[in-house]
Amino acid sequence: DAGVIQSPRHEVTEMGQEVTLRCKPISGHNSLFWYRQTMMRGLELLIYFNNNVPIDDSGMPEDRFSAKMPNASFSTLKIQPSEPRDSAVYFCASSLGQGRNTIYFGEGSWLTVV
Amino acid sequence: AQSVTQPDIHITVSEGASLELRCNYSYGATPYLFWYVQSPGQGLQLLLKYFSGDTLVQGIKGFEAEFKRSQSSFNLRKPSVHWSDAAEYFCAVVPYTSGTYKYIFGTGTRLKVLA
Numbered sequence: 048d049a050g051v052i053q054s055p056r057h058e059v060t061e062m063g064q065e066v067t068l069r070c071k072p073i074s075g076h077n078s079l080f081w082y083r084q085t086m087m088r089g090l091e092l093l094i095y096f097n098n099n100v101p102i103d104d105s106g107m108p109e110d111r112f113s114a115k116m117p118n119a120s121f122s123t124l125k126i127q128p129s130e131p132r133d134s135a136v137y138f139c140a141s142s143l144g145q146g147r148n149t150i151y152f153g154e155g156s157w158l159t160v161v
Numbered sequence: 162a163q164s165v166t167q168p169d170i171h172i173t174v175s176e177g178a179s180l181e182l183r184c185n186y187s188y189g190a191t192p193y194l195f196w197y198v199q200s201p202g203q204g205l206q207l208l209l210k211y212f213s214g215d216t217l218v219q220g221i222k223g224f225e226a227e228f229k230r231s232q233s234s235f236n237l238r239k240p241s242v243h244w245s246d247a248a249e250y251f252c253a254v255v256p257y258t259s260g261t262y263k264y265i266f267g268t269g270t271r272l273k274v275l276a
Binding site: 150 | 205206
């Protein structure tokens with residue numbers, strides 16, 4: 048079975064440009080998470096969805112960040128406009144249900160904003 | 162507020178030596194507890210988890226962890242480390258009374274293995 052699929056794996060963009068990160072969760076999973084990982088702040092939960100509905104977006108850093116989940120098999124995380132401090136690895140993860148169920152991570156999207 | 166502490170940022174051990182990675186949590190009750198491993202350039206992979214019952218849990222790759230309620234700890238152990246275990250290890254908790262079921266991750270412990 049395919050795991051969580053993220054694209055692009057690597058992106059380098061200029062400050063001010065729009066960045067869109069994409070995620071396909073594991074088929075059948077109904078919870079989806081976006082995390083950001085940096086050396087300074089570690090793993091931060093940005094937002095999570097359950098049954099395509101955003102449940103908690105308190106980790107979204109500011110209005111420049113937005114996330115959507117139009118259907119059960121696709122989600123996007125958008126940064127507009129991007130800034131150098133957004134440089135990080137962005138992970139998408141999914142799980143079946145909530146709570147104590149294992150979450151499965153994608154391999155990450157490595158973003159560099161110059 | 163709930164929190165997870167991994168006091169060791171870096172640990173170096175020799176191949177074949179035993180390993181213990183520490184994890185302490187702050188929460189009023191027993192949360193769900195997890196250990197994940199992240200190899201360079203990869204996402205996180207579940208090693209093991211604890212919900213209830215036997216306080217010693219076995220995971221993949223020869224790892225085990227022991228839940229100690231009195232110490233609010235969930236330390237990860239391996240009796241003999243292999244070079245391929247070099248990675249970053251994350252402890253996580255999910256307070257099961259939390260309405261949002263958020264995973265709370267520790268800051269990670271980076272393991273280096275000497276040949």
